[in-house]
Amino acid sequence: MPILPVLINLLIMLSLVGFLVYLKKKKVSFSKRVFAGLGLGILFGLALQNVYADNTGIIKTTNQWFSLIGSGYVKLLQMIVMPLIMVSIISAIVHLKQSKNLGKLSGLIIAVLLLTTALSAGIGIASALGFNLNADQIIQGDAEAARAEYLTTKLDEVSKQSAPQRMLEMLPANPFADMTGARSSSTIAVVIFSTLIGLSVMALKKRSPEQAKIFIDGVDALHGVITQLVKMILRLTPYGILAIMTRTVADTSFDAILQMGKFVLASYVALIVVFVLHLTILSLLKLSPAIYLRKILPVLSFAFTSRSSASTLPLTIDAQKNKLGVEEGIANFSSTLGTAIGQNGCAGVYPAMLAVMIAPTVGLDPTAPGFILTLIGIVAISSFGIAGVGGGATFAALIVLSSMGLPVGLAGLLISVEPLIDMGRTAVNVSGSVTSGLVTGTLLKDLDREVYYRDIEDASELAVANA
Template structure:
């Protein structure tokens, strides 16, 4: 029966490949993999039982795809963070601009991300989300082989000590990702590199131009790898959801439904907060809703912040009275910095949900403060490509010393919430642009 089950899976994989060759959209293939995975997992559990040798034998082979997919996601985190943050800083034309408008825009984006992370954590706590009892994956999809050591370190060290550890003493060791603060260390390194190149522009423009080409070329390579990983997402989702459904009880499965509800609750709350922030700078929220609705609708349906960029800039300039420079800077930064949905709400919810599985109480103030801080800084490295929320979650969870296996599992329900998250990301960029315009005009 194991061979028969594997043959069926291979045929489904082949059909997914056929759909891709025929140009079927990524979202539809993800949805197909999700539905088929649920059906197969339910059949396995109903026909054989959770502890059946047939199920275990089948899943042991299927884990090669699911676990391999998670490991590839983890593989790309560090280089993605490095090139995304550095290239984002290089979009700034000079240091003077960076010190004024650029810093203000980045500050607002990070400020709203702090709020989004707080809202996400509160929503997860309010819905009593917990990963306890849910299969979190095998040891190979845990963030490192020493999670117990990381947990002890997290509990024993003060917040001040953990902040100091963000500054690495060895660049190459930071790139290995062996320490719980290494991801933030890479963020720190990327910021240093970006600012240094901006300063070099002022007295050695030829050198700065060469360095920028190196960074952009590296980004092209990383984005190609990201694209390759995302292309196998349907196969990874199918494998992960089959294992989840086949080995979980009904109460665990219902936790995914609660996660979707909690996600949209947080997203709606953040939209309301955006409107309140606009009201604080005396910008009519109703006017914003009217002018932003077409852009947000496109973002919702397309699920791409980067693809919405031209519409975002156009609406800011022609409909909302934002100057060209601020509109372009805020919209461009908003693609990879402070994404409220993908890099704020989502990682914070996952962290709160997963923390109890390693004995951390998510209701404690030190945990929540560190989570909000880590989420805000981690949002600096999230590129505006498909799967950005997954990478944001990996960054935050690995930095917090939490297991990352559940990230792959929850990818299965991402199509249900990614539309709302993307619209929230775009709204954040637009609100930031309007607020920056208002504040700089007053000055």
């Protein structure tokens, strides 16, 4: 394989990074630089695919080098996820005015996540029926057949665990192992462990205020260090998005997209409607959807390109606290719980659409009211249950389809466009978790509307820039 084209591609990437650095020196806003990185990544990715259409080896090698920037940025975010969750949640709890607020806070967040997921399932069902989607319309190739076999095998693993067993997996038997992300349920386990530590400190306050104060002072100091580290890493967002988007577009099979265009279109119509639902909820709370869009779009852009709610977590928490005025404890709980419970895109829209598509292949009527109500109920319940399983949309689909008595192997027919759809699903997941934080903050009167309506240049953007 020739080396010269790869070197040229790397030089172009470095030039684009240099251009983003130039924009920063010119005091161009953080949000604009994020979108500049996104747009340049799309254009560069399209150029790579057109120029090297007959030589995928060059694209593959080039993307491996681009991963130093893109995947490197994602790894830095992943590095701080667990420490950020633990320190932030402990800090939020020990500074709660009343411990009883914790139960109300977490209960409201989970309720909003599950409710919006149920509504998302209804939207997914309507989209699939409106576009007349049917699994029989999809052509099955070798990749799809292999994916179907994989899903069937995975179903055997999932079906061995009952819902109570999956929920039991969320408990932190070894919190130190969970801090390393050793299990699929590690994130939730760390949340539970951190919550228990925070409650223990609050109990210690009553018996030994001096000891509690020593611990709280240490947590506050550590919280300050972690917060500063988050700000330092967030400064790299424009460059990370540039590299990730370039790699994603360059690797995308547009022939597969055209072949599966109807399903892709139906999926994005459903996801857009769910996002509009989030904006409508904010309007009912007398919060400006336009301001929400301006402040959250950089976060959703990263979620879109990275396809990882967990990797987006530091950005989600930062945006809620510093841009949208959500109280720190609510921001931490809603952002963290939203990565595993009630994911509107992955656990709501996607499995509901698959169920509607597959139902006719086994003689079921997807328009029957009983089928629709049962499906929405199962989707809402399973969106909580998958927190102990991990695997996002795939496991959500496995649980929902098997619970409805539908063949799971047919879900493998969508493997060719799965990455493209997953980008939109992840962005909607993140928007759903932020919406739950805003709803909870409003209902508990812990939302700082002055921060919400503050100009974006005066919000966390400056904090990131000055880190």
